[in-house]
Amino acid sequence: MCLAIPAQILTLEETRAVVSIGGVTREASVMLLDSAAVGDWVLLHAGFAIEKLDPDEAEKTLALIREMADADPAR
Amino acid sequence: MPIPHVDAYRAAAPAAALIARIREAWSGPPVRIMEVCGTHTMAIARHGLRAPLAGAVKLISGPGCPVCVTPDGYIDAAVALASRAKITLATFGDMVRVPGSRGSLEQARAAGADVRIVYSPLDAVDLAAAEPDREVVFLGVGFETTAPTVAGAIVTARQRNTRNFSVLSSLRTIPGAMALLAADPAVRIDAFLCPANVSAIIGADAYRPLAERYLLPCVVGGFEPLDILSSVLMILRQKSRGEARVENEYARVATPGGNRRAQALLAEVFEPCDADWRGLGVLPASGLRIAGGYADFDAGRKLGIAVAATPVRSGCRCGDVLKGMIDPPGCPLFGAACTPATPVGPCMVSTEGACAAAFKYGSLA
Ligand code: SF4
Ligand code: SF4
Numbered sequence: 001m002c003l004a005i006p007a008q009i010l011t012l013e014e015t016r017a018v019v020s021i022g023g024v025t026r027e028a029s030v031m032l033l034d035s036a037a038v039g040d041w042v043l044l045h046a047g048f049a050i051e052k053l054d055p056d057e058a059e060k061t062l063a064l065i066r067e068m069a070d071a072d073p074a075r
Numbered sequence: 076m077p078i079p080h081v082d083a084y085r086a087a088a089p090a091a092a093l094i095a096r097i098r099e100a101w102s103g104p105p106v107r108i109m110e111v112c113g114t115h116t117m118a119i120a121r122h123g124l125r126a127p128l129a130g131a132v133k134l135i136s137g138p139g140c141p142v143c144v145t146p147d148g149y150i151d152a153a154v155a156l157a158s159r160a161k162i163t164l165a166t167f168g169d170m171v172r173v174p175g176s177r178g179s180l181e182q183a184r185a186a187g188a189d190v191r192i193v194y195s196p197l198d199a200v201d202l203a204a205a206e207p208d209r210e211v212v213f214l215g216v217g218f219e220t221t222a223p224t225v226a227g228a229i230v231t232a233r234q235r236n237t238r239n240f241s242v243l244s245s246l247r248t249i250p251g252a253m254a255l256l257a258a259d260p261a262v263r264i265d266a267f268l269c270p271a272n273v274s275a276i277i278g279a280d281a282y283r284p285l286a287e288r289y290l291l292p293c294v295v296g297g298f299e300p301l302d303i304l305s306s307v308l309m310i311l312r313q314k315s316r317g318e319a320r321v322e323n324e325y326a327r328v329a330t331p332g333g334n335r336r337a338q339a340l341l342a343e344v345f346e347p348c349d350a351d352w353r354g355l356g357v358l359p360a361s362g363l364r365i366a367g368g369y370a371d372f373d374a375g376r377k378l379g380i381a382v383a384a385t386p387v388r389s390g391c392r393c394g395d396v397l398k399g400m401i402d403p404p405g406c407p408l409f410g411a412a413c414t415p416a417t418p419v420g421p422c423m424v425s426t427e428g429a430c431a432a433a434f435k436y437g438s439l440a
Binding site: 003004006029031032033043045046047048050051052053054055057058059060062064065066068069070071 | 194272309
């Protein structure tokens, strides 16, 4: 029930967006976001974008994970 | 365009390496880590993350599912409302199959009640606008992830002057439940894997009092296998250094302060109240009721229905499952009287419930 899924904003008119979820489109509200733009990745839950997904942070976290996976356990 | 990086978060080689690091990082008795999010519960089961960590880590499923922690009395009130004339009950799909003490909403619908499944609380507002001679009651169930969407629907209904829309709120906030579990010596938790999407709203800093007061490492982690494994490793590294702080592995979505706009909306539409959690009892200020300014949208006040306390039905051990006191197979009904097709308790209804996940994916080793 709390499933939230990543979606990308295709069009935007005030707080009403059309988003793409893996190719499927649907309407969503962006009223919970401070700002939103076409092309943004958002986390969609129950018809609302609840937060933006930051691709740079995603990349940083991955780098950190790879570092942890490679780390010398005895450090 | 594909979701950025999602495949990378499922890569097998770093997962195997992380499992090895986890096993090296800790040599003491298994660290008991509780996840309080149903999506974590499901991901852990689906990706088979328990068995390879056994010995170093014991992953325990907590009260992560709003459906699972909703008490019988609320279901009973919903069934009673749905059975009245001129009322349409709108709800998320998970809720219709949860048995209350007098049956489920699905059974009420079979008996003629108007129960509709919606994807969004906004759909329920649209439903009310389309059918002005009926009262559309939305079942407000969920944690901080869902609560802002319900608040958004209420504000939208007021803006559009949709007066035949109301919400029966059983919304809850998570940190209070985590504190109760942290303080309960019988539960014995060593660390929390904090919920990802709840944290997007409340922010990672919300767990600092928990980490400091109960000396429990708290890591906000995403839902992909590498997210969960690296979060576990972060917890073990804290444990081995004797630390207890909040770390945020899910920075791609959750910030330290969370979603301020959503928080402001919650504060505007709701106020804290005591809430009865199935299996945990009444936790002070852990619920959200509709604030006075929005009383017109409060189904309880508008339609004169109260949620009564109901005794736990015999046999079901959902309360102990939700506290991590037993694993699902420890319930005598598990897999026998209680299966996803014939659920006795809510933990078997919701696909993210601990019992349903254990039933579907097997071993909890
Ligand atoms: S089980 Fe359902 S309600 Fe619970 S966290 Fe998962 S999705 Fe949400
Ligand atoms: S097996 Fe069924 S009855 Fe037992 S705890 Fe799980 S949901 Fe409740």
